[in-house]
Amino acid sequence: MLSALDQQLFFFFNADRGWPWLDKAWAVLSSLDFWMPFLVLAGLLIAWRGGFRGRAMLACLLLSIGIMEGGIINPLKKTIDRHRPLDSLAEARYVKLGPAEPKILALAQPLDIRPGDPIDPPDVGKSLPSGHTSNMFCFATVVTAFYRWRGAWLYMAAALVGLSRVATGSHWPTDVVVSAIGSVLVTSLLLAVYSWLWRKLAPRLVPVLAARHPRLITTA
Numbered sequence: 001m002l003s004a005l006d007q008q009l010f011f012f013f014n015a016d017r018g019w020p021w022l023d024k025a026w027a028v029l030s031s032l033d034f035w036m037p038f039l040v041l042a043g044l045l046i047a048w049r050g051g052f053r054g055r056a057m058l059a060c061l062l063l064s065i066g067i068m069e070g071g072i073i074n075p076l077k078k079t080i081d082r083h084r085p086l087d088s089l090a091e092a093r094y095v096k097l098g099p100a101e102p103k104i105l106a107l108a109q110p111l112d113i114r115p116g117d118p119i120d121p122p123d124v125g126k127s128l129p130s131g132h133t134s135n136m137f138c139f140a141t142v143v144t145a146f147y148r149w150r151g152a153w154l155y156m157a158a159a160l161v162g163l164s165r166v167a168t169g170s171h172w173p174t175d176v177v178v179s180a181i182g183s184v185l186v187t188s189l190l191l192a193v194y195s196w197l198w199r200k201l202a203p204r205l206v207p208v209l210a211a212r213h214p215r216l217i218t219t220a
Contacts, residue, residue: 010085010173014166023095024111026167027095027096031103031106053218053219061142082128083119084169085171086117116169137183137184138183
């Protein structure tokens with residue numbers, strides 16, 4: 001069930017304020033295709049130059065996102081069956097980057113802005129949880145665990161991505177809040193499990209590496 005506050009907050013962020021630059025900023029933040037080349041490049045650099053800490057962080061991040069996507073986010077979407085705003089309200093605006101490939105070229109194109117299109121008959125809802133928000137808060141939590149204050153700023157980036165999903169018509173505000181909190185809790189639990197497995201299994205499986213790095217999550 002949607003509350004009146006949820007709908008009011010959605011329309012506050014999703015409204016057309018006559019600021020094209022703001023719509024484009026939200027669309028850029030919301031587009032995984034836009035950011036993917038930069039994320040892949042950053043991952044390759046960390047794997048090459050990041051040492052044990054960087055590679056351990058990447059392994060924990062990829063494993064956590066895989067577990068979250070396959071074991072939590074997708075099953076919950078089907079179970080909860082909550083429809084996205086753009087599938088529920090004709091007054092909603094669906095805002096996304098233009099069709100250019102690679103997506104960075106879409107910065108020079110007009111935005112693709114469409115009205116909501118309520119589904120009849122209803123399809124399977126995919127609004128809760130928000131995959132973008134969950135993955136970004138997972139990202140922020142893992143990086144902060146390994147790099148402390150140097151990674152903590154990513155929580156602000158994750159919050160902006162969450163807001164962008166509301167502003168572009170893809171999610172309700174409560175989707176973002178629930179996804180952010182759940183992601184931080186689940187990721188923290190997963191990191192604790194990884195650390196425990198490293199202490200238990202690494203001395204037998206990779207004894208030389210375990211002797212050099214007795215702790216998986218290290219900030220030094």
